[in-house]
Amino acid sequence: MSEKILVLNWKSNKTASEAEKFLGEVENISSACRVILCPDYVSIPMCSKIVKDRGLNIILGAQDISRFGVGSYTGEVNGKALSEFVEYVILGHVERRTLMGDTKEVIKEKMKRSKEFGLKTILCVENVSELEDMSPDVVAFEPRDAIGTGKIKTVEEIEKALELISRETNTPILYGGSVDLGHLQSLLEVSDLSGFLIGSASLRVETVNSFVKILF
Ligand code: PGA
Numbered sequence: 117m118s119e120k121i122l123v124l125n126w127k128s129n130k131t132a133s134e135a136e137k138f139l140g141e142v143e144n145i146s147s148a149c150r151v152i153l154c155p156d157y158v159s160i161p162m163c164s165k166i167v168k169d170r171g172l173n174i175i176l177g178a179q180d181i182s183r184f185g186v187g188s189y190t191g192e193v194n195g196k197a198l199s200e201f202v203e204y205v206i207l208g209h210v211e212r213r214t215l216m217g218d219t220k221e222v223i224k225e226k227m228k229r230s231k232e233f234g235l236k237t238i239l240c241v242e243n244v245s246e247l248e249d250m251s252p253d254v255v256a257f258e259p260r261d262a263i264g265t266g267k268i269k270t271v272e273e274i275e276k277a278l279e280l281i282s283r284e285t286n287t288p289i290l291y292g293g294s295v296d297l298g299h300l301q302s303l304l305e306v307s308d309l310s311g312f313l314i315g316s317a318s319l320r321v322e323t324v325n326s327f328v329k330i331l332f
Pocket residue numbers: 125258262263264265266292293294295313314315316317
């Protein structure tokens with residue numbers, strides 16, 4: 117692996133007090149690596165404060181962004197508000213595509229908003245066509261049948277997908293989908309992989325501490 121990135125996607129799993137406990141227990145990470153923590157909106161400001169106060173080498177990201185700018189959009193969290201706390205935004209996660217109706221057009225608008233407010237994007241894709249007209253900073257290859265199912269893809273399957281994706285983009289490419297400590301060693305054999313996006317495995321601080329030790 118050349119550049120190493122670990123994205124922790126907490127999804128809608130932790131309360132603010134659980135997030136606080138996690139950040140109180142996570143071991144500090146060497147400055148040579150990029151760990152991007154993506155809590156839900158409610159916990160982001162508090163996580164940002166703890167990261168600063170503890171001097172943790174953790175970058176914050178959001179799990180989504182409003183497709184609209186600042187204004188009368190009840191319930192939305194816009195890029196300007198996010199930019200005070202986070203550096204990255206996850207876009208196009210398969211859960212948003214399938215459960216929340218994020219179409220390609222919506223994702224394109226969200227990408228535009230992210231850039232407008234100076235946020236870097238981590239675009240989750242299942243196939244190369246989802247990269248069309250997109251210009252993300254990081255791509256995560258995320259096959260839907262591997263997400264949250266424990267059914268990890270093989271090294272060969274991931275390498276094949278990565279090869280196709282890397283023909284379309286020069287960005288770092290991550291893999292996501294049921295990555296856990298048990299699979300990590302074999303996944304480290306995947307060539308040209310820049311890191312991982314982890315969901316369930318990101319929830320336990322002991323697991324994250326171990327990930328960081330192995331990866332960095
Ligand atoms: P998982 O989630 O690690 O729990 O499969 C990954 C993801 O949502 O991308």
